[in-house]
Amino acid sequence: MTRLLPVLTVLLAIVALWYAAVAPMNIRQALDMAERGGAVVVPEGSRVRSETSVWTLMAQNTGEIARGYALDRPRLPTPVQVGAELWKTTGEMALRGRAFSTRSLIYHGWITLQSTLFGFALGTAIGILGAVGIVYSRTMEMSVMPWAIISQTVPIVALAPMIIVLSSQLGIEERAVPKAIISAYLCFFPVLVGMVKGLRSPSREQLDLLRTYNAGGFASFLKLRLPASVPYLFTSLKIGVAAALVGTIVGELPTGAISGLGARILIGDQFGTPLAIWAALFAAAILAGALVTLIGWLQGLAMRRMGVRA
């Protein structure tokens, strides 16, 4: 707990920076509003102001800066505004018994979470199986590894619409399936790389030891390579689950989806409601944080069972 103070200080500094940034970000909008409300603003006219730097505008209209902190559709909302919007679309709706209404972020988060977990499971399975293949077969290593690396250089936003078009060609109408595939596409790679490293982590001596017991390939996989790879696996899973969430959200963006956090971000953009975007972004961040924490907790549990020093 001795670190509480420094951690809080850093957190406060970030919030302070955010608050400071709100003023220049929103000054033009604030001045437009003020002008419309009949106040005198220097210089007059929104077009003239667009030629003037925000710093000058702030210096010439110090009285109107505060307005930027209370806009309905701010370019950059304050943390309190984002928090309020988050609460309005989650806790408050839950209190009114409408947690799963289509206006609730709990509903959209749940949709995203489902696809994320589905994609995560799929990606992890592909990653682990691929790694086992690569470690045990030179042919697999030469044929799969380059494609795995190339696959990650293709921008996922370019690929996502194609996956959706292709899966609807195949008669898959369920939106969750292509989303999960996109999510698995991003998620399998860190798992694959981590598991290859983990399965190869046993030393020459450890492998020789098993040879002196005349152990078969399956026994050495089960007794040595697999347990040796567990720490690597968990580290990869933490990256993988975050990648799976990103994949799902990307899968929800360009696809005409109407539910999910990605769809909320897109809709917020189209309807000019930055608060909705920010609330969805924070919901996604909270979700990612929760998933990574959960895996970290499972890792701790597994490591303790495997006798690692607490």
Next chain:
Amino acid sequence: MDIEDVVVASDLSLTFKTADGPVHALKDVNLTINKGDFVSFIGPSGCGKTTFLRCVAALEMPTGGTLTVNGMSPDAARKARAYGYVFQAAGLYPWRTIAGNIRLPLEIMGYSKAEMGERVDRVLELVELSGFGGKFPWQLSGGMQQRASIARALAFDADILLMDEPFGALDEIVRDRLNEELLSLWDRTGKTIGFVTHSIPEAVYLSTKIVVMSPRPGRITDVIESPLPKERPLDIRDSREFIEVAHRVRDGLRAGHGDEL
């Protein structure tokens, strides 16, 4: 061939092909190890002592000559689980307890649960680690870890124990203690032991037969049958016989070096 001959090497050679040309790790090695022998291999780095042990264990393939273990090819002997091997690093699995580590070969060889438990207890007692079965390796000192790895090699019924500098990384005091324990263990179990070491006192103290080797090419320069009695307290190292044998080992090592200088 005599049934008492556990390891027989004749004109054994092993040449590694490297980018800098062939390396003669072993050249024309002739050696017989009898049942119940305690044979030490001593020599500078690159003399082939570890390579020879690895050939016996079928972890390396000789490129010339013949080698039999228990009258079979080394690989057949490995498949028959004829030997236990102790590496320089204890190499215990960190995720298994000490008992779990000793169970490892037994699990692979398909022993029953009851038999495993019984054997684990027996070898733990043999290496004086009773009561430590439930501990994880990191909770034990280096010396205790190495004892556990010896127990692991003793857990199944192999008559041969191959040890590759097992005490090389331990300090002098722990080493003395483990040497004494190893002798008494050898005495009680009647195993045939092949033991690689860098240390002249260790080789002389432990062995019934000392094989002195030299590098480039790796070969045997002297084989010394120890005149020391089987009963060996630590202070035997101050006796005249002991010092004489140590002298002869040192001379053998120097002669091996003389060739290349």
